[in-house]
Amino acid sequence: MPVSPALSFQGGISQFCAALRLAEKQWNQVAVDSEEDFPFPELRKFAQIGALSVTLSVANGGLGLHDSRAGMVALADLLRLAGRLNLALGRCLEGHINVVRLVSLYGSAQQRAVLAEYLQHSTLAGIWVTDGTPPVALVQNVNEIRLTGQKGFASAVRVVGVALITARTEQGDTVMVLVPVGEKTRMGPGPGHLTGMSGSGTGSYDFTGVVVPSTNIIGKPGDYLRQPEFSAGAWRGSAVALGGMDHLVHLLLEELRGRDRASNPHQQVRIGEALILRETASMWVRRAAMAACNSHAEAGETVAIVNLARIAVEQAALALIPLVQRGLGVMAFVRGRPVERVMRDLATYLRQPAPDETLTDAAGWFTENEWPEDVT
Numbered sequence: 302m303p304v305s306p307a308l309s310f311q312g313g314i315s316q317f318c319a320a321l322r323l324a325e326k327q328w329n330q331v332a333v334d335s336e337e338d339f340p341f342p343e344l345r346k347f348a349q350i351g352a353l354s355v356t357l358s359v360a361n362g363g364l365g366l367h368d369s370r371a372g373m374v375a376l377a378d379l380l381r382l383a384g385r386l387n388l389a390l391g392r393c394l395e396g397h398i399n400v401v402r403l404v405s406l407y408g409s410a411q412q413r414a415v416l417a418e419y420l421q422h423s424t425l426a427g428i429w430v431t432d433g434t435p436p437v438a439l440v441q442n443v444n445e446i447r448l449t450g451q452k453g454f455a456s457a458v459r460v461v462g463v464a465l466i467t468a469r470t471e472q473g474d475t476v477m478v479l480v481p482v483g484e485k486t487r488m489g490p491g492p493g494h495l496t497g498m499s500g501s502g503t504g505s506y507d508f509t510g511v512v513v514p515s516t517n518i519i520g521k522p523g524d525y526l527r528q529p530e531f532s533a534g535a536w537r538g539s540a541v542a543l544g545g546m547d548h549l550v551h552l553l554l555e556e557l558r559g560r561d562r563a564s565n566p567h568q569q570v571r572i573g574e575a576l577i578l579r580e581t582a583s584m585w586v587r588r589a590a591m592a593a594c595n596s597h598a599e600a601g602e603t604v605a606i607v608n609l610a611r612i613a614v615e616q617a618a619l620a621l622i623p624l625v626q627r628g629l630g631v632m633a634f635v636r637g638r639p640v641e642r643v644m645r646d647l648a649t650y651l652r653q654p655a656p657d658e659t660l661t662d663a664a665g666w667f668t669e670n671e672w673p674e675d676v677t
């Protein structure tokens with residue numbers, strides 16, 4: 302389903318950053334919509350400033366944000382703003398950008414052009430890799446592949462027009478396949494009613510019987526899991542979570558000021574601690590973004606830095622939530638108030654795969670290797 306009239310960004314990275322700063326000022330006043338609803342108004346706003354296509358390469362009509370440090374800073378700002386406005390929106394935009402990234406890295410020129418064509422029609426893309434029961438598998442004939450199985454956690458399942466999915470081949474390899482989606486009869490409730498992030502419209506999608514041309518396979522077997530991208534791409538999710546922290550800090554300050562409690566010394570301690578947590582997360586996101594675009598670093602180093610950043614942002618956000626609860630008291634627990642909703646959304650959003658392994662793998666790398674000196 303197209304989310305808005307087709308729009309791509311006219312101008313360079315600095316003009317896009319300026320448009321983003323302007324949007325940030327204008328959109329701060331956006332009312333918090335019903336948490337069950339998909340954030341269409343916010344998504345349309347992002348589409349209107351070209352956010353769905355800016356990560357395409359310049360050759361495909363985008364700004365190639367992944368290809369330079371300035372572009373990565375702009376991308377971090379974009380994802381942070383999305384998370385600040387609405388974490389469900391941030392999740393869907395981050396998934397969309399992940400698809401663009403993977404097709405840019407591993408797809409052929411023709412496949413990149415096909416994706417660009419979808420995006421020119423403002424189609425939202427989804428990265429659906431988490432399997433349902435049974436998991437997605439494919440059988441390849443000469444020119445086509447036949448899919449079976451389900452994806453179990455499919456964000457924006459009713460909005461996404463094209464999904465990049467993983468599927469198991471008969472040989473036991475994992476491949477990526479670009480598949481047009483949107484058939485209502487294939488959509489299901491997914492994991493059940495999550496306590497947060499319900500606006501992300503996360504459901505399941507049954508691919509059984511879907512047939513697509515073999516040319517829809519993106520890259521080679523194993524590319525999806527190839528490092529450093531498999532882990533390094535997580536920095537974008539951390540940027541969205543940082544936006545959620547921005548929103549919480551803003552709500553904490555706003556409410557304390559509104560109740561004339563902000564200058565109380567105990568509240569000042571909490572405000573100071575909240576600002577430290579937010580800025581710590583911000584520095585880690587920037588560090589991870591720079592690591593992710595450092596083509597001179599070893600893959601293991603890039604992965605380890607982004608993994609540490611992911612856990613650092615998770616820890617900072619998890620420490621912020623009880624600070625807000627103590628600072629605002631029971632008003633932070635009134636169902637449906639913005640602060641209560643953002644805390645639930647953020648706590649849910651932070652549940653990303655394998656956090657223990659993420660931390661210990663990074664620790665293992667830096668047990669054997671020195672911390673890089675070119676701190677950015």
Ligand SMILES: Cc1cc2nc3c(=O)[nH]c(=O)nc-3n(C[C@H](O)[C@H](O)[C@H](O)COP(=O)(O)OP(=O)(O)OC[C@H]3O[C@@H](n4cnc5c(N)ncnc54)[C@H](O)[C@@H]3O)c2cc1C
Pocket residue numbers: 392396427428429430431432454455456457495497498501503649650652653654655656657658
């Ligand atoms: C709102 C929302 C939207 C989502 N949208 C999508 C989407 O569009 N597409 C998609 O593909 N996925 C999506 N997901 C799924 C997401 O990518 C993760 O798969 C999911 O959030 C994993 O979280 P988890 O906490 O269950 O992870 P787990 O990895 O299961 O971790 C849970 C705990 O178990 C530990 N653990 C992990 N593995 C082991 C092990 N082998 N042995 C012992 N302990 C272990 C972890 O360290 C952690 O402590 C979404 C999830 C959410 C919440």
